[in-house]
Amino acid sequence: MNTAAHPAPAAGKDSRIDWARIRADFPLLARRVHGKPLVYLDSANTSQKPACVIEAVDRFYREHNANVSRAVHQLGSESTALYEGARNKLAAFLGAHRNEIVLTSGTTQAINLVAYSYALPRLKAGDAILVTTMEHHANIVPWQLVCERTGAHLKVAPITESGELIVEQFVEALGDDVRLACVTHVSNVLGTVNPVKELARECRRRGIPLLIDGSQAAPHLPLDIAAIGCDFYAITGHKMCGPTGTGALWAKREHLEAMPPFLGGGEMIREVKFSGTTFADPPHKFEAGTPNIAGFAGLGAAVEYLQGIGMAGIAVRERELLEYATHALEGVPGLRILGTAPGKAAVISFLIDGVHAHDLATLLDQEGIALRSGHHCAHPLMQFYGVPATCRASLAFWNTFEEIDALVAAIARVRKLLA
Ligand code: PMP
Secondary structure, eight states, rough: OSSSSSSOOOOSSSSSSOHHHHTTTTTTGOEETEEOOOOOOOOTTTTOOOHHHHHHHHHHIIIIIOOOOTSSSHHHHHHHHHHHHHHHHHHHHHTGGGGGGGEEEEEEHHHHIIIIIIIHOOOOOEEEEEEETOOOOGGGGHHHHHHHHOOOEEEEOOBBBOOOOOOOHHHHHHOTTTTEEEEBBTTTTTTTBBOOOHHHHHHHHHTEEEEETTTTTTSSSOOOOOTTTTTTTEEEEEGTTSSSEEEEEEOHHHHHSSSSSSOOOOTTTEETTTTTTEOOOTTTGGGOOOOOHHHHHHHHHHHHHHHHHHHHHHHHHHHEEEEEHHHHHTTTTEEEEEEOOOOOOOOOOOOOTTBBBBHHHHHHTTTTEEEEOOTTEEEEEEHHTTTTTTTEEOOOTTTOOHHHHHHHHHHHHHHHHHH
C-alpha cells in the first residue's frame, strides 16, 4: 500500500531482487516499539543484522570457539579459518589483497592506527594534515591529538551550503606543508558522496598520501579500492550488517611495511627477547591480543550477505528510497533538508521550523520511528550550518516506501502536538 502523493517507483523495477523477502531476513525489523511497528531509520548510526550474521556469531560460540593462531587443535584451526576468512572476504569486497587488510574494532581504531603509526613518527612543527568541514569526529580528533604532540596543525577544506566539498579549494590547500589528507567518502550527516578518485589523483600528483573514511560508503556503494587510488581506507563492520566491534583498515603494502606497530602484545610478534623483539609481517603486526573472533565470523557472513544481494542493486534500491523520501519530506511545511548534493547517499538530515530536533525525535520514537537527532559526531559541520542539532533519517535497502509514508504522517501528528 502506498498512500503518499508521490507514487513509489514501479514495483519490481529491479525484478531480480525481491526486497520484501530480503526485509524478512532481518528478525529485529518485525519488532514493535511502544505498541507500533518499528520503523528503523537509523542505519547510518548502526545497521540491523540479518539472521545469517546473528547465526554465524551464535554458531561460532556453540561449535568453534577457541583462540586464533595459537592452538594446534581442531577448534583453534576452525576459529583461525573463520577469522582469516573474514579478511579474505573483506579483501574481495574491497578489491584489495588480504595482506593489506588490518582487522580492527572499527573505523575509529583504523584511523587511530594511521594517526599513531603513520602520522606521529613523520609529523613535525609546521606540517599540516588536511581534512574537510564534513568529517566525523573520528576523522578529526585523532589528527588533532597527533598535531598537539608534534606541533603540526590541521587545515580544513571548505564545503558549499548544499554540502559539497569545494574541490578547487581542497586542491589549493594541498601545499608543500601537507603530509596527509583525510576525507570521508560519504558524509554521515549530509549523504554527500565525495569525488574520491579525483581527490586521490590530485593527492598522488603532489605525493601526498590520502586516507578515506569509508564508514558510510562500504554499506551502500560498490567499492574498488585499487581504482580509487588512495593510500588508506577505513571501514566499520557494524554499519554493513556486521557485528559491533569489527572493522578494517586497508593500506598500501609499502605503508604497512614501513609503519611501526601501534599496540604491542601477543599475536603480533615473530620473536620476543628481553634484548629486543621482532614483529610479524603485516597485517598481523597490527593485530595485538585476542581479537573479536566471533564478531569477524559474523562480519564474514555479512559481507557474503551483501555480496549475495549485490552492491549495485543495493545502491539502486537506496537511490529510489532516497528520491521518494526527499520528495515526501520536501512537502512538509517548514522542513529544511541539510545536504542536497547531487548523487548523494540515502541520508537525510532535516530541521523543522520552531521544533527542536531532540523533541521531534523523542516524539517520533513514541510512534515507533527510530531516527537520530543530535550533532552526529560532526560538531564542526553543525557549526558551519549554525545549528546545534539535526534530525537524521538514514535509509537502507530493507526500508520500504510505506515506512517513509509512516515517517511523514508521524511528523504531521507530532507537529500538531508541538504546535
Ligand atoms: N566515520 C563516519 C563517517 C561515521 O559515520 C562513523 C560512525 N558514526 C565513524 C567514522 C566511526 O565509526 P566507528 O564508531 O564504528 O568506529
